Amino acid sequence: xxxxASPTATFSLTEAREIVSDLYVxxxxxxxxxxxxxxxxxxxxxxxxxxxxxxxxxxxSWKWALLGVGYVIDVLLYYRGSxxxxxxxxxxxxxxxxxxxxxxxxxxxxxxxxxxxxxxxLDHHRRKCYGTREDGEYVxxxxxxxxxxxxxxxxxxxxxxxxxxxxxxxxxxxxxxxxFRRQVHRARSSLAMDLRYERPLPTAAGLRMILLQExxxxxxxxxxxxxxxxxxxxxxxxxxxQGYATLAGIxxxxxxxxxxxxxxSGDETHMTFLQQLLDSVNFPRRGIGEIWAPVGQRFHATHHxxxxxxxxxxxxxxxxxxxxxxxxxxxRLTASYSGxxxxxxxxxxxxxxxxxxxxxxxF
Numbered sequence: 315x316x317x318x319a320s321p322t323a324t325f326s327l328t329e330a331r332e333i334v335s336d337l338y339v340x341x342x343x344x345x346x347x348x349x350x351x352x353x354x355x356x357x358x359x360x361x362x363x364x365x366x367x368x369x370x371x372x373x374x375s376w377k378w379a380l381l382g383v384g385y386v387i388d389v390l391l392y393y394r395g396s397x398x399x400x401x402x403x404x405x406x407x408x409x410x411x412x413x414x415x416x417x418x419x420x421x422x423x424x425x426x427x428x429x430x431x432x433x434x435x436l437d438h439h440r441r442k443c444y445g446t447r448e449d450g451e452y453v454x455x456x457x458x459x460x461x462x463x464x465x466x467x468x469x470x471x472x473x474x475x476x477x478x479x480x481x482x483x484x485x486x487x488x489x490x491x492x493x494f495r496r497q498v499h500r501a502r503s504s505l506a507m508d509l510r511y512e513r514p515l516p517t518a519a520g521l522r523m524i525l526l527q528e529x530x531x532x533x534x535x536x537x538x539x540x541x542x543x544x545x546x547x548x549x550x551x552x553x554x555x556q557g558y559a560t561l562a563g564i565x566x567x568x569x570x571x572x573x574x575x576x577x578x579s580g581d582e583t584h585m586t587f588l589q590q591l592l593d594s595v596n597f598p599r600r601g602i603g604e605i606w607a608p609v610g611q612r613f614h615a616t617h618h619x620x621x622x623x624x625x626x627x628x629x630x631x632x633x634x635x636x637x638x639x640x641x642x643x644x645x646r647l648t649a650s651y652s653g654x655x656x657x658x659x660x661x662x663x664x665x666x667x668x669x670x671x672x673x674x675x676x677f
Contacts, residue, residue: 325588329639330619334620337631338623338624345398353391355391360557385560389567390605395421396568397609399429400432400611401610401624426480426534431505432504432505433513433520435451438450441590446583452578453508454580455578455660456581456665457667462664467566467573469569470569480502482532485498500515538550571607573657573660578660590618592644594617595615595656596648597612597653598632599651607653610625613631
């Protein structure tokens with residue numbers, strides 16, 4: 315980061331756009347190969363771990379060591395695959411249709427995170443919505459207790475059970491009662507950080523797509539329950555336990571990433587373009603950052619500048635901007651070189667400010 319970078323210096327979006335003007339076209343081969351290999355290895359490893367007693371006859375201590383190491387690797391692989399839901403949201407409507415179906419069939423439905431749950435992300439990128447009550451992916455952490463962070467990081471332990479309840483119970487009741495269906499859509503159909511967030515009702519075409527994904531998740535759960543009632547339950551139970559633990563691990567890792575890719579300095583009022591830029595964080599240092607912030611998430615501030623740039627070009631975009639923008643450009647202030655330091659900063663600032671209406675900030 316430049317020592318002369320200043321938050322008050324002028325930032326020219328026009329100049330920045332010219333620098334990255336050739337980086338907006340997504341490469342289909344990269345999407346298919348990256349995600350395809352990731353999910354193939356993840357599923358294979360998952361099944362290998364679940365059936366370890368069938369193929370491993372070594373010492374018990376070695377078996378548990380293999381299970382532990384394999385579990386961590388598998389969570390990281392599935393976590394990488396999960397981030398593609400973010401890419402689906404940003405890909406232009408009507409494109410990558412086969413890839414969308416493939417992702418939902420191999421990840422969204424089996425892991426109970428169909429792509430419609432992430433439609434709220436588009437509001438996170440609308441400048442009039444970012445950081446306000448209309449942004450379901452933003453919480454004003456400086457006004458909230460540190461307990462919110464604690465709860466946010468441990469809540470994933472319950473998410474698999476809540477996902478089953480959402481798609482088995484709430485979906486089926488909603489199909490029978492339209493008014494309940496609308497409430498479920500508004501308040502229980504988004505991967506939101508702000509529990510108060512309510513999404514708008516869908517269009518007719520959007521509702522058909524949502525119903526298809528809901529029905530697929532419902533049938534998947536029913537199929538798993540059916541296996542538990544058959545002679546195959548001795549195989550299904552270990553798969554179920556491992557699946558629950560894997561989903562919880564993915565969600566906890568994603569929660570950590572989500573907490574440190576912003577600085578959360580907003581107060582739910584409109585933020586200027588420059589404030590939004592400086593509220594977002596890049597992690598340009600290579601290495602372990604690619605593990606906990608894969609698929610372009612290391613360059614989160616760059617992504618907020620140019621949401622339409624595909625993930626495989628964000629690193630190129632960042633390096634060009636660093637090389638060609640002025641030395642005092644505020645863009646340089648988006649860099650962080652340690653995820654743990656960023657987490658410590660978020661933790662320290664949580665609850666450091668008081669709101670005039672504290673009832674709104676129970677946590």
